[in-house]
Amino acid sequence: MRVAIAGAGAVGRSIAGELLENGHEVLLIDKAPTAISVERVPQAEWLLADACEITSLDEAALERCNVVIAATGDDKVNLVVSLLAKTEYGVPRVVSRVNNPKNEWLFNESWGVDVAVSTPRLMSALVEEAVSVGDLVRLMRFSQGDANLVELTLPPEAALAGTRVGDVGWPEDTALVTIIRGNRVLVPDSDDALEVGDELLFVAAPAREAQLEDLLSVRGE
Template identity: 65%
Template structure:
């Protein structure tokens, strides 16, 4: 897969290294010359350019990349790049970094963003996930905010204990993805029994989260 990353700071370089390890074709676009450190990710293609300039993106042949990651430290730049990537170059997948949580509402399909990644939001979700039992915790937003990856840890005294997965009366736009039990990752089957302490991961639309709480006995 060909992936273009705008912003070659610590975040952009780290993403590039991970993608290179997975044998993806990576291009790093960096506006500041002092941040162009080819030796830090020698396997990547480096471009010294402003990712917000249409001519620079044309010269970099952005239309040949399947994924664009807007990972600069400037939310305005990330939004502009996302919009250009989607509307001018037809990039199929645009992932954008949100630096200021107050700007998170802007990072949606109207700006060409498929997935918005907010580090403060993710850290807060991980903290909640670590300490919350018997509540629904959002871990990640998917598909331009239309659905979320959510987690529920069943309390030890859950009324669902011993019942098979098929007994879960899930709302229409919710799906059980996996069950985490101790060190095990379980792909749920209809006859698998639920247990107290299970961590259930769902993909669900925002509109049905209250119904999902009811289905797992939280309300």
């Protein structure tokens, strides 16, 4: 998989390192000469250019990329890069960094964003996930399909404890994708019984989140 990353700061370089370790091709783009640190990620391709300029993206051959990641520290730049990647080059997957949570509403398919990653929101969600039992925690928003990745830890005395996954009347537009049980990560099977303390990860439409929380909490009794 070929991935172009706009923004070669600490975030962009870290992402590049992870992708390279997983065997992917990575191109780092930045307009600041001081950001071009080839020795820090020597396996990556580097391009000194403005990722908001069509000529720069032509030079980067963005049409050959499977994924574009807008990882600069400027939300305006990330939006422009995302829009150009999607509309001008037809990149299948565009992931964009959100620096200011107040701007998160802009990062949607209208701006070419498939997945918006807000570091402040993600950190607060992970804190909530660590301390919340029985409450639905939103971990990530997917722009395509208007869906969220949400988590709920099944509380003691939950109505559905002991119930088979296949016997639960899940809300529409909701999918249970993973059960984390202790040190195990389970792909849900219809015969699996839910247990108290299970961390349940769902992809769900925002309109169904309240139904999902009611179903899984003690209030569902």
